[in-house]
Amino acid sequence: DQQVKQNSPSLSVQEGRISILNCDYTNSMFDYFLWYKKYPAEGPTFLISISSIKDKNEDGRFTVFLNKSAKHLSLHIVPSQPGDSAVYFCAASIINSGGGADGLTFGKGTHLIIQP
């Protein structure tokens, strides 16, 4: 049973436009959410994160929105650039009281293709 779902396996966006990647989760205990960018045969690169006490976090061209009531988060990339073409993974964790996280639960990823 998937606790983190990325329902779009791929997304094609024109260069310069906004890319919106979506992610849904089912476990209400998750309190920290992250987005990673990944190229084939490489480790994921951390992009941006958001705590459950916030509904928005922005870092340059990347903004993550969290809607706790809908158990939904999204990553906005604007403007989209050719170098943004990659697989994007949504991940969630529970920050435990003793410090740290027990591990990330990942979605299956969305392949973003930026077209010139």
Next chain:
Amino acid sequence: DGGITQSPKYLFRKEGQNVTLSCEQNLNHDAMYWYRQDPGQGLRLIYYSQIVNDFQKGDIAEGYSVSREKKESFPLTVTSAQKNPTAFYLCASSLRKGQGIGEQYFGPGTRLTVT
């Protein structure tokens, strides 16, 4: 330069052999993790360790073993009991306290092929 190293990049083994994957970090992170990725899938947690000499099973620990004798090192052994060992293995580390506590940073991965 701080980071996470995994070696080797590619590893080939015969079925029935145990194999150990290396993971070293110099980020001074307390917590370390092992994940595997299969084609078309997200990453799945195998084992994790919050402090030296302590580790916990993740979602798919069967057929794997780990040790955490040093803060910098978290080797993963894929045993012959693992039914489908061929996969891309990723190691990660993170802080346990302070800002960025939930952010995990990944190594470059090891592609293990068992035939």
